[in-house]
Amino acid sequence: VGQPEMAAYLTHQQKVLRLYKKSLRHLESWCIYRDKYRYFACLLRERFDKNKDVKDMVKATELLKAGEEEFWANQHPQPYIFPDSPGGTSYERYECYKIPEWCLDYWHPSEKAMYPDYFAKREQWKKLQRESWDKEIKQLEEETPADGPKTEALPPARKEGHLPPLWWQYVTRPREIPM
Amino acid sequence: MEPTLLFNVSMLITMTIIITPMLLPLLSKKLQNSPTTITHTVKTAFLTSLVPTMLFMHSGMESIISHWEWKFIMNFKIPLSLKMDQYSTMFLPIALFVTWSILQFATWYMASEPYITKFFSYLLMFMIAMLTLTIANNMFLLFIGWEGVGIMSFLLIGWWQGRAEANTAALQAVLYNRIGDIGLILSMAWLASSMNTWEIQQTFSTTQTPTLPLLGLILAATGKSAQFGLHPWLPAAMEGPTPVSALLHSSTMVVAGIFLLIRTHPLLANNQTALSLCLSLGALSTLFAATCALTQNDIKKIIAFSTSSQLGLMMVTIGLNLPQLAFLHISTHAFFKAMLFLCSGSIIHNLNGGQDIRKMGCLQKMLPTTTSCLTIGNLALMGTPFLAGFYSKDLIIEKLNTSYLNTWALFLTLLATTFTATYSLGMTLLVQTGYTRMITMPSMNENNPTITNPITRLALGSIMAGLLITSYITPTKTPPMTMPTLTKTAAIIITMLGIILALELANTTHTLTQPKQNTYLNFSSTLGYFNYLTHRLSSMKLLNNGQKIASHLIDLSWYKKMGPEGLADLQLMAAKTSTTLHTGLIKTYLGTFALSILIIMLST
Numbered sequence: 062v063g064q065p066e067m068a069a070y071l072t073h074q075q076k077v078l079r080l081y082k083k084s085l086r087h088l089e090s091w092c093i094y095r096d097k098y099r100y101f102a103c104l105l106r107e108r109f110d111k112n113k114d115v116k117d118m119v120k121a122t123e124l125l126k127a128g129e130e131e132f133w134a135n136q137h138p139q140p141y142i143f144p145d146s147p148g149g150t151s152y153e154r155y156e157c158y159k160i161p162e163w164c165l166d167y168w169h170p171s172e173k174a175m176y177p178d179y180f181a182k183r184e185q186w187k188k189l190q191r192e193s194w195d196k197e198i199k200q201l202e203e204e205t206p207a208d209g210p211k212t213e214a215l216p217p218a219r220k221e222g223h224l225p226p227l228w229w230q231y232v233t234r235p236r237e238i239p240m
Numbered sequence: 241m242e243p244t245l246l247f248n249v250s251m252l253i254t255m256t257i258i259i260t261p262m263l264l265p266l267l268s269k270k271l272q273n274s275p276t277t278i279t280h281t282v283k284t285a286f287l288t289s290l291v292p293t294m295l296f297m298h299s300g301m302e303s304i305i306s307h308w309e310w311k312f313i314m315n316f317k318i319p320l321s322l323k324m325d326q327y328s329t330m331f332l333p334i335a336l337f338v339t340w341s342i343l344q345f346a347t348w349y350m351a352s353e354p355y356i357t358k359f360f361s362y363l364l365m366f367m368i369a370m371l372t373l374t375i376a377n378n379m380f381l382l383f384i385g386w387e388g389v390g391i392m393s394f395l396l397i398g399w400w401q402g403r404a405e406a407n408t409a410a411l412q413a414v415l416y417n418r419i420g421d422i423g424l425i426l427s428m429a430w431l432a433s434s435m436n437t438w439e440i441q442q443t444f445s446t447t448q449t450p451t452l453p454l455l456g457l458i459l460a461a462t463g464k465s466a467q468f469g470l471h472p473w474l475p476a477a478m479e480g481p482t483p484v485s486a487l488l489h490s491s492t493m494v495v496a497g498i499f500l501l502i503r504t505h506p507l508l509a510n511n512q513t514a515l516s517l518c519l520s521l522g523a524l525s526t527l528f529a530a531t532c533a534l535t536q537n538d539i540k541k542i543i544a545f546s547t548s549s550q551l552g553l554m555m556v557t558i559g560l561n562l563p564q565l566a567f568l569h570i571s572t573h574a575f576f577k578a579m580l581f582l583c584s585g586s587i588i589h590n591l592n593g594g595q596d597i598r599k600m601g602c603l604q605k606m607l608p609t610t611t612s613c614l615t616i617g618n619l620a621l622m623g624t625p626f627l628a629g630f631y632s633k634d635l636i637i638e639k640l641n642t643s644y645l646n647t648w649a650l651f652l653t654l655l656a657t658t659f660t661a662t663y664s665l666g667m668t669l670l671v672q673t674g675y676t677r678m679i680t681m682p683s684m685n686e687n688n689p690t691i692t693n694p695i696t697r698l699a700l701g702s703i704m705a706g707l708l709i710t711s712y713i714t715p716t717k718t719p720p721m722t723m724p725t726l727t728k729t730a731a732i733i734i735t736m737l738g739i740i741l742a743l744e745l746a747n748t749t750h751t752l753t754q755p756k757q758n759t760y761l762n763f764s765s766t767l768g769y770f771n772y773l774t775h776r777l778s779s780m781k782l783l784n785n786g787q788k789i790a791s792h793l794i795d796l797s798w799y800k801k802m803g804p805e806g807l808a809d810l811q812l813m814a815a816k817t818s819t820t821l822h823t824g825l826i827k828t829y830l831g832t833f834a835l836s837i838l839i840i841m842l843s844t
Binding site: 089090091092093094095097100101134135136137138139141143144145150151152153154155156157158159240 | 352353354400401402403404406535536537538592593594595596598599670674675677679749750752754755756757761762765766
């Protein structure tokens with residue numbers, strides 16, 4: 062929730078755009094200096110733009126396949142990965158400090174007294190979660206198709222006064238950088 | 241005060257000062273540690289450890305102290321003996337100086353960590369283990385220190401244990417070190433059984449030691465000091481925080497293997513096979529690591545491969561039968577390598593975690609102190625005349641050129657020296673010069689004295705250490721005095737070649753040709769394909785063979801084929817061949833009667 066949810070298949074446009082972005086990133090890993098990168102990036106853009114208006118899907122898919130193979134042959138062995146992306150140097154670095162929210166129930170009363178307004182509201186929030194859980198499950202069961210869900214997206218709340226399904230996990234998720 | 245007493249007492253006080261922050265919190269609830277107290281403790285220990293060093297420089301004093309003895313078996317003595325010879329006396333202040341600078345830097349670098357005191361306690365535990373290893377005279381005490389540094393390395397590499405790569409890197413470090421430990425234990429067992437002692441000075445004799453225990457020692461050094469064959473853990477160890485990389489995996493822990501060989505060098509001195517093995521292994525390691533460093537883009541990995549290359553050079557020096565020169569290289573290397581790591585740590589923090597040199601540039605304008613010290617460190621690493629690295633590296637290459645040794649090792653080492661200059665200059669150019677290529681504009685600030693003081697202190701050390709140490713330590717072997725001019729200037733010439741190569745490569749990256757993959761680039765980027773070939777193959781083979789032995793050999797063969805079922809099969813075979821005779825026809829039986837009567841009549 063809050064990030065794009067996966068669907069069961071990709072459209073042709075999505076595949077082409079993913080190829081374009083991938084090849085630009087690997088080009089950036091090869092051509093370190095910005096002026097050289099800009100030159101080759103413009104050439105690459107022109108190659109993609111030349112075939113922009115192909116309406117025949119068979120031909121378009123063949124072009125895409127040829128493009129993917131060319132990408133595989135020319136990729137960089139150590140592409141630049143942003144530090145917080147999967148495979149980067151700081152990815153999941155602070156995962157060990159992300160504690161689940163039920164640990165807050167085990168705090169000593171003296172520690173809870175340091176945050177009185179939060180803990181005063183916390184009991185009400187937990188009561189709300191207990192009450193809405195059955196309704197959330199019922200909504201999910203009704204809305205899922207018979208042979209499994211088609212996408213990872215969760216549906217919004219449909220009725221007045223209901224809460225969206227599985228909202229508690231989203232609301233109580235830890236911060237990205239816990240410190 | 242009598243000098244010997246002063247010498248021994250000040251050394252013991254140094255060790256006690258180091259151990260104090262570990263013990264005091266256990267005694268009282270009020271005496272808790274904090275990062276600043278631990279830093280100040282190590283600083284005090286450094287100042288105290290200067291006393292034995294000054295005494296040694298003044299009068300050449302060495303001592304062996306034997307404390308309490310572990311009365312385990314009647315015939316075998318295991319005393320707690322500490323040796324302060326030239327190696328320990330020199331290493332103690334250097335290690336403590338470097339640790340002090342790194343701890344002071346870490347108070348800034350790890351400031352946002354929740355468990356910073358635990359981190360500092362881990363670093364202190366490591367220091368205790370390392371110093372135990374250094375001053376140990378007994379192989380048992382050395383082994384305790386050896387294992388201690390291995391375990392602390394595991395805990396510190398996997399400091400951010402939520403990260404999968406950090407956990408695998410820590411596991412790699414521990415497993416590779418364990419393979420080396422097998423060699424060490426075998427050598428210790430041989431020493432105990434043949435010399436009946438684990439005291440190092442009692443093991444020396446002029447007769448030649450058999451090669452097998454020396455192979456064990458060399459295996460231990462291969463594991464701990466990341467020589468080729470057991471090297472992948474060192475680049476992977478860069479998953480740990482930068483202070484850990486600076487302390488453990490550049491200055492102190494990885495030199496423990498070389499230090500072991502230095503301590504036991506009289507055993508090696510007579511055995512030419514072992515020395516040749518050291519030489520070849522060291523030459524291969526230094527060239528391999530230098531080749532891998534050429535195509536790395538992560539600043540910490542470049543410095544890690546640089547460390548690996550210098551360790552190979554130290555092994556080459558051991559192979560040349562020059563332990564003192566190897567120790568000199570350890571000492572000078574500690575200064576500039578730790579400084580390189582601290583500078584990279586400053587750069588990384590200022591870039592909000594970016595470690596890739598492709599996204600750095602023009603840092604000279606933004607971080608002047610850090611980049612100046614980075615330049616000094618790289619110059620010292622390349623062996624620039626009269627900086628610290630020159631005194632050790634130039635001497636090693638001179639000695640290599642003037643010995644009657646195999647030319648292949650010489651060629652590899654010279655090539656590695658060229659590559660050292662290439663990747664150092666390449667890193668400097670990409671990080672510091674040119675236009676900036678950073679992704680965001682982070683707010684850069686290096687004006688904190690907690691950053692600049694350690695780095696400038698270590699820079700001073702990188703410049704002065706070589707001169708100071710060589711001025712005050714008399715060499716035990718005469719260095720080569722005369723040699724042709726080409727031999728004398730060989731190191732400088734090949735370094736210049738490396739610099740020219742780096743400038744050429746920098747020029748080609750500016751031209752408008754699209755770079756592609758080629759064989760050499762792929763070999764260097766994938767670190768020689770070593771990880772891919774060995775990490776799955778060896779473990780799968782081992783586990784498969786283990787399973788085969790457990791299930792096929794024992795269950796299938798012993799219980800089935802050799803045991804009951806095998807006997808039953810034999811029986812079955814015999815029975816099947818004889819049932820063809822049981823046809824049930826009277827004719828057959830009458831025929832057998834006739835045949836037996838005929839045979840009886842013929843035989844009588």
